[in-house]
Amino acid sequence: MLKPDVKSQLKTIVGRERFLDAPEDILSYAYDAYVAECVPEAVIFPVNSEEVAHILALASKERIPVTARGAGTSLSGGAVPARQGLALCFTQMNKILQISTRDRYAIVQPGVVNGDLQKALGRERFFYPPDPASFTVSTIGGNVGENAGGPRCLKYGVTADYVMGLEVVLASGKIIRSGSRNVKDVSGYNLTSLFCGSEGTLGLVTEITLKIMPLPEAHRTILAIYDDLEKTANTVADIIGSGILPVALELMDKTVINVVEDATQLGLPREAEGMLLIEVDGITEAVEKEMNRIVAKTRNNGAIEVKQARTQAETDDLWKARRSTYSAFARLAPTCIVEDATVPVSNVPRMVGGIRAIADKHKVRIGILAHAGDGNMHPVISTDIRNKEEWARVQTATREIFELAVSLDGTLSGEHGIGLAKAEFLPLVTNADTREFMAALKKTVDPHGILNPGKFV
Amino acid sequence: MEAEEVHRCVKCGLCLVTCPVYQELREESASPRAKVQLIKHYAARDLPTSPHLSELVSRCLMCGSCTANCPSGVRHDSLFRRMRSDLIDDYGENWKKKVLYHFLTHAAQLHWASKFAAFGRNVVLEKIAQEVKIGNIPLKRLPKFNQKPFRDQIADVIEPLGKPRGRVLYFTGCGTNYIYADVGRATVQVLQRMGYRVGIPKDQVCCGLPLFIQGSVSKTKENILKNIALFTRPDIDAVIVDCATCGSALRHEYPAVLADLQTDTREALELSRKVKDIGEFIFDNVEHLQPFLKATASPTIVTYHSPCHLRNAQGVKTHVEQLLEALPPVDYIRSVDFDSCCGGGGTFFYDHPNLSQRIVAKKIENAKATGARLLATGCPGCRVNLAGNLEETDAIEVVHPIQVVELGLKV
Ligand SMILES: Cc1cc2nc3c(=O)[nH]c(=O)nc-3n(C[C@H](O)[C@H](O)[C@H](O)COP(=O)(O)OP(=O)(O)OC[C@H]3O[C@@H](n4cnc5c(N)ncnc54)[C@H](O)[C@@H]3O)c2cc1C
Numbered sequence: 001m002l003k004p005d006v007k008s009q010l011k012t013i014v015g016r017e018r019f020l021d022a023p024e025d026i027l028s029y030a031y032d033a034y035v036a037e038c039v040p041e042a043v044i045f046p047v048n049s050e051e052v053a054h055i056l057a058l059a060s061k062e063r064i065p066v067t068a069r070g071a072g073t074s075l076s077g078g079a080v081p082a083r084q085g086l087a088l089c090f091t092q093m094n095k096i097l098q099i100s101t102r103d104r105y106a107i108v109q110p111g112v113v114n115g116d117l118q119k120a121l122g123r124e125r126f127f128y129p130p131d132p133a134s135f136t137v138s139t140i141g142g143n144v145g146e147n148a149g150g151p152r153c154l155k156y157g158v159t160a161d162y163v164m165g166l167e168v169v170l171a172s173g174k175i176i177r178s179g180s181r182n183v184k185d186v187s188g189y190n191l192t193s194l195f196c197g198s199e200g201t202l203g204l205v206t207e208i209t210l211k212i213m214p215l216p217e218a219h220r221t222i223l224a225i226y227d228d229l230e231k232t233a234n235t236v237a238d239i240i241g242s243g244i245l246p247v248a249l250e251l252m253d254k255t256v257i258n259v260v261e262d263a264t265q266l267g268l269p270r271e272a273e274g275m276l277l278i279e280v281d282g283i284t285e286a287v288e289k290e291m292n293r294i295v296a297k298t299r300n301n302g303a304i305e306v307k308q309a310r311t312q313a314e315t316d317d318l319w320k321a322r323r324s325t326y327s328a329f330a331r332l333a334p335t336c337i338v339e340d341a342t343v344p345v346s347n348v349p350r351m352v353g354g355i356r357a358i359a360d361k362h363k364v365r366i367g368i369l370a371h372a373g374d375g376n377m378h379p380v381i382s383t384d385i386r387n388k389e390e391w392a393r394v395q396t397a398t399r400e401i402f403e404l405a406v407s408l409d410g411t412l413s414g415e416h417g418i419g420l421a422k423a424e425f426l427p428l429v430t431n432a433d434t435r436e437f438m439a440a441l442k443k444t445v446d447p448h449g450i451l452n453p454g455k456f457v
Numbered sequence: 458m459e460a461e462e463v464h465r466c467v468k469c470g471l472c473l474v475t476c477p478v479y480q481e482l483r484e485e486s487a488s489p490r491a492k493v494q495l496i497k498h499y500a501a502r503d504l505p506t507s508p509h510l511s512e513l514v515s516r517c518l519m520c521g522s523c524t525a526n527c528p529s530g531v532r533h534d535s536l537f538r539r540m541r542s543d544l545i546d547d548y549g550e551n552w553k554k555k556v557l558y559h560f561l562t563h564a565a566q567l568h569w570a571s572k573f574a575a576f577g578r579n580v581v582l583e584k585i586a587q588e589v590k591i592g593n594i595p596l597k598r599l600p601k602f603n604q605k606p607f608r609d610q611i612a613d614v615i616e617p618l619g620k621p622r623g624r625v626l627y628f629t630g631c632g633t634n635y636i637y638a639d640v641g642r643a644t645v646q647v648l649q650r651m652g653y654r655v656g657i658p659k660d661q662v663c664c665g666l667p668l669f670i671q672g673s674v675s676k677t678k679e680n681i682l683k684n685i686a687l688f689t690r691p692d693i694d695a696v697i698v699d700c701a702t703c704g705s706a707l708r709h710e711y712p713a714v715l716a717d718l719q720t721d722t723r724e725a726l727e728l729s730r731k732v733k734d735i736g737e738f739i740f741d742n743v744e745h746l747q748p749f750l751k752a753t754a755s756p757t758i759v760t761y762h763s764p765c766h767l768r769n770a771q772g773v774k775t776h777v778e779q780l781l782e783a784l785p786p787v788d789y790i791r792s793v794d795f796d797s798c799c800g801g802g803g804t805f806f807y808d809h810p811n812l813s814q815r816i817v818a819k820k821i822e823n824a825k826a827t828g829a830r831l832l833a834t835g836c837p838g839c840r841v842n843l844a845g846n847l848e849e850t851d852a853i854e855v856v857h858p859i860q861v862v863e864l865g866l867k868v
Contacts, residue, residue, distance in 0.1 A: 020486065024510045027498060028491035033469050045484070072485060073470040091483040111483070115474070136474040326469070327528030334464040336529075386464070 632837025
C-alpha cells in the first residue's frame with residue numbers, strides 16, 4: 001500500500017485531478033490486450049518531463065514500482081503493473097511538438113497516437129512508416145516501448161529504424177537525451193536503440209524525434225490464391241530471395257480464410273489452402289515492373305488465381321480479408337491470442353507447415369496469419385481461458401511453436417515484445433551470460449528495480 | 458447481474474478511438490473497455506456497488522460508437538444499460554433527473570395548459586430553472602415550448618397533394634410535439650408534396666427510450682405497448698420518424714425490451730420492419746421529390762451532424778448526406794467530425810456538464826469552419842445541445858434536415 005504521505009506528495013506533483021486511487025478507478029489500469037491482470041495501487045497522469053522526473057525520484061526513494069502505460073494495447077502484458085505500485089499514463093502528454101518536412105523529422109510527446117501523427121503528416125504528403133494494426137489507438141511511446149512493427153515494416157523497417165532521438169527520464173529522476181535530429185549520428189553509444197523495445201524497464205521516454213518520409217507516388221496490390229499451403233509459403237521465400245522488396249507480403253491459411261469468410265461473407269475461396277496479399281509502392285514505372293515480376297513468381301509457384309486491384313476501392317477490397325482477421329477470430333471465442341514468433345524468411349515454408357501440424361496435434365484452433373515477407377508469424381489462437389483443459393493445450397501448443405521457431409534460427413517475438421507472456425521462454429533464445437548482461441545494464445540504471453518490475457529482466 | 462457478454466471483450470482497446478468521452482479525457486477509466494472491466498468485476502461480486510462506480514458507468518454518452526466498431530462484437534450499449542438499471546436499483550436516481558423524466562414521459566397524458574401551470578408551481582422544477590444553466594446549456598438558449606403541442610395543431614390525416622403514392626404514419630416524438638413544431642410542419646408538407654397520405658395517431662406517447670437509456674426498463678413497457686397498438690398496421694407503407702432516438706427505439710429497442718420481459722414480440726418486429734427515418738425515407742424515394750425542387754443560383758452552405766442514434770443504432774449512415782447533396786439549393790460541405798457524438802447523450806449534458814461542454818465546443822467549431830449557415834441534424838436532443846451552446850453572435854443556425862428539404866421546395 002502507498003503510504004498516505006507518499007500519496008499526498010504525488011498529488012502535489014501532478015495535482016489532485018491527475019492522481020487516481022479509488023478502487024473503481026485503478027481496476028481499469030490492471031490490464032492491457034494480453035490476458036494477465038494486476039491492479040496498481042494508484043494511477044498518475046503527468047503532462048511534462050519535469051513531473052515524470054519528480055515522480056520517479058520519489059518512487060526510487062520510496063521503492064515504489066512504476067509501470068509506464070500508453071494506450072494499453074500491448075499483446076504481451078508489457079503495460080500490466082505486475083508488481084502493483086504506480087501505473088504512469090502518458091495519454092495526456094500527447095502533443096505533436098514539431099514537424100519538419102525539410103529536414104524530415106517530427107518531434108512528439110510519448111502519448112501521441114500513431115494514427116493522429118499519420119493524419120498530421122498526411123496533410124504534408126508525408127508519413128511515418130511503422131504501422132501496427134493498432135495504430136488508431138496505440139501511442140508512439142508504447143510503439144517505442146515494444147519496438148512495434150506492422151505490415152509495411154517489411155520494406156521500411158520497424159520503430160527503432162525511425163527513432164532518431166529520445167528524451168528519457170531515468171529511475172533516479174535524471175533526464176537524459178540521446179541521438180539528435182540528424183540521420184547520421186555516432187556521438188557515443190547508440191542509446192536510442194537500447195530504449196527501443198525495452199518495455200519501460202530502463203527509463204521512461206518523454207520525447208521522441210522520429211524520421212519521416214514523403215508518401216510514395218504509387219502502389220499496387222494483388223491477392224494470390226493457392227490450393228496448397230507449401231506453394232503459398234514457397235512463393236514468399238522465392239519473392240524475397242530474388243531481391244524484390246514489396247511493402248507488404250501477408251499470408252493467410254485455410255483456417256483464416258474460412259473464419260474470415262464466415263464472419264464477413266466477402267466471397268473468399270473457401271477451398272483455397274493459402275492466400276498471399278502483396279503490395280508494392282514507389283515510383284509508378286518501378287511499381288509496374290516489380291508487380292509484373294511478382295505476378296510471374298506467384299504463377300510459377302502454382303497460384304491458381306491472381307486478383308489485381310486497379311482502383312483504390314479494389315485495393316481496399318483485397319485488404320478487407322486481412323484487416324478483418326483479428327475481429328473474426330475475436331468473435332469466435334472469448335479469448336484471442338496473437339502469437340508472434342519469427343523466422344528467417346527462407347524458413348517460412350517449414351515454419352508454416354510446422355505450426356499447422358502443432359495445431360492439429362493439440363486440437364487447438366489456430367489460424368496462420370503472417371507478415372510472411374519478414375518471417376513474422378502471427379498464429380491467431382481462439383480459445384476460452386476459463387476452459388482449463390483447453391487452455392493447457394493452448395499453452396503446450398504455444399511452447400512448441402516457440403521451440404520450432406528457435407530450431408529454425410528464429411526468435412520469440414518479431415514485434416509484440418516479451419512482457420509477461422514470453423518471459424519464461426527467454427532462455428530459448430538467449431544464453432545465461434546474455435541475460436546476465438541485460439540484468440547488469442538494468443541494475444546500473446535502475447538499481448532498486450522500480451521500472452516495470454516482474455517483466456523479462 | 459448476468460453478464461456473460463463481458464467475457465467477449467478481449468481488451469484490444471480499439472474502442473478507445475471511437476469513444477468521444479475517452480477522446481476528451483484520455484483516461485482509460487473513461488473508455489468502453491474500462492466499463493466492461495468494471496461490470497465484469499461487479500458481476501463477479503468482487504467490486505461492490507458504490508456511488509463512484511455509478512458515476513463512472515454514467516460517464517457514457519450511450520452513442521453506441523463502441524458497439525458499432527467492436528472487433529469482438531461486444532454489445533456495450535445493452536450491457537451498460539443493464540448495469541445502469543442495476544445501479545438505479547441500488548441508489549435511486551438523482552432527484553432532479555427523475556423530475557425531468559417524469560415531465561417527459563407523462564407530459565402526453567396531461568393537458569398542456571395544466572402542465573404549464575404545474576411548471577410554475579412545481580418547486581422542484583423551479584429549483585432546476587434557478588440554476589440558470591440546465592446542464593451545459595444556459596437557460597436563455599433553451600428552445601421555447603410550442604404554443605400548443607404539434608399534434609393539437611394538425612389534423613390526424615393529411616391528404617396528399619397531386620398523385621397519391623402511398624400511406625404513411627407519422628410518429629412525431631416528444632421533440633417535435635412539444636418543442637420543434639417547425640419540424641412537424643416541414644415533415645408533413647414534404648411528404649404531402651411527394652404524394653403520401655400522412656396519418657398522425659393522436660394518442661401516441663413518448664417512445665420510452667429516455668427512460669430506458671437510464672435503465673428504468675419496467676417503466677417503459679406501458680408506452681411501448683400503446684405505441685405498438687397504434688402503429689402496427691398492415692395498410693401502410695412506412696412509419697416515419699423524425700427523431701433519431703425515437704427511431705432507434707421503434708426499430709430495435711421495442712422488440713429487445715419485450716423479449717427481455719418475456720412478452721410477445723411479433724407485432725414489435727412487424728412494426729420494426731416498417732420504421733424509416735424521415736431523411737432515409739425521402740432519400741430512398743427521392744425521385745418523387747425531385748420534380749418539386751427549385752433551382753437556385755446562390756445555394757446555401759449547409760453542413761450536417763450525424764446523430765449517433767441514427768448512424769450507430771439504426772445503421773442509417775449516408776442517406777441524409779446524400780439527400781442534402783441532391784438538393785439544388787444546397788451547397789453541402791461535410792464537417793471533419795460530422796460523425797462523432799455531439800456530447801449531448803440523453804441526459805449526459807445534464808450529468809456531466811463540463812465534459813459535455815468540451816465535446817460540443819469542438820463540434821461547433823468544426824461546423825462553423827465549413828462556412829455553413831445551416832447545421833442540419835435529425836435529432837432533437839442533438840439540436841437542443843448544439844443550438845444551446847452557440848454564441849449569440851454565431852451566424853450558424855441548427856435545423857432538422859427536413860427543414861432544409863422544405864427550403865428547397867418550389868412555392
Ligand atoms: C488489435 C491489435 C493489433 C496490434 N497490431 C500490432 C502490429 O501490427 N504490430 C505491432 O508491433 N504490435 C501490434 N499490437 C500490439 C501493440 O499495439 C503495440 O505493442 C503497441 O506498440 C503498444 O502501444 P501502446 O500505446 O498501447 O502501449 P502500452 O501497451 O501501453 O505499453 C507497451 C509497453 O511500452 C511501455 N511504455 C509505454 N509508454 C512508454 C514510455 N513513454 N516510455 C517507456 N515505456 C513506455 C509500457 O510500459 C509497456 O511495456 C497490436 C495490438 C492490438 C490490440
